[in-house]
Amino acid sequence: MKKLFSILILALVMASCSNKAKDEALRQVAIKAVKDSLRLDSFKKAEVVKKQEQERLAKAEADKKEKKMLLLSRQREATAENAPATAQQAAPARKKGWSDAAKGTLIGGVAGAVGGAIIDKNKGRGAIIGGAVGAGTGYLIGRGKDRKSGRVQKN
Template sequence: MKRIIGIVLIAASLAACNNKYKASSEERADSLKMIKDSLTLDSFKRAEAAKAEAEKQRQEEEAAASAAAAKKPTVVNHYHTTTTTQTQAEKKGWSSAAKGAVIGGAAGAIGGALIDKKKGRGALIGGAAGAGAGYLIGRDKDKKTGRAQ
């Protein structure tokens, strides 16, 4: 009796997992085409926005240059080049990588001390492994937020 109930339960679970709706290859191709078209359209919109922003910035630079030229008469050199430098805002506080390394190291040291019979050795190994893992996770988070390249 137990075997029969077990077999019936297994058969019922396998039957429940069967997906009755199977999309045809044409429907799949259409949906993939729509997704690709959407992504292409988004990239064109981003490129147009970037181009408009660059044009706006160029016009602002020309206006600033003409305002500076109007204030002080200077000799114009048509063969000069200009360079621009960007100053980054000073980053304050701990980075996510540093926070992750400290938290991972502490958690690893505690876990290693609890697991290993020799508490010191376990704490050192666990702390090193935890700090490394925490650093990698925090570094990934910094890359996503733009703090690290």
């Protein structure tokens, strides 16, 4: 009985000697670690949700573009089927302002006249010849531009 009593007293002394502050510090560290892991988990979940939302929006946008393209192609087909043949052959609307041929004639004539007057000893004759050659050349260049732009139909 003495032995049993001494063992019990020894156990009580040992139990009372435990460092509660140390245990409490370990407990606080463990709680903090759990909170940090939960917070990290919530960030990861938020990133996954954000990524899924972006993918959903991108898919919806792609679907919207596809529907728009399909609608436009159907409208073009319907317009092409219903349009009379004369509408396709109708002349385009006339453009306003100077044609490229007129601009080329003016610029070429002035440049040719100045060049001819400088080159020839007889200033009047050089200006007339240079102006005529420059105006003709400017007209041909401008007419070519008009044909490319569709202002003038090819013969």
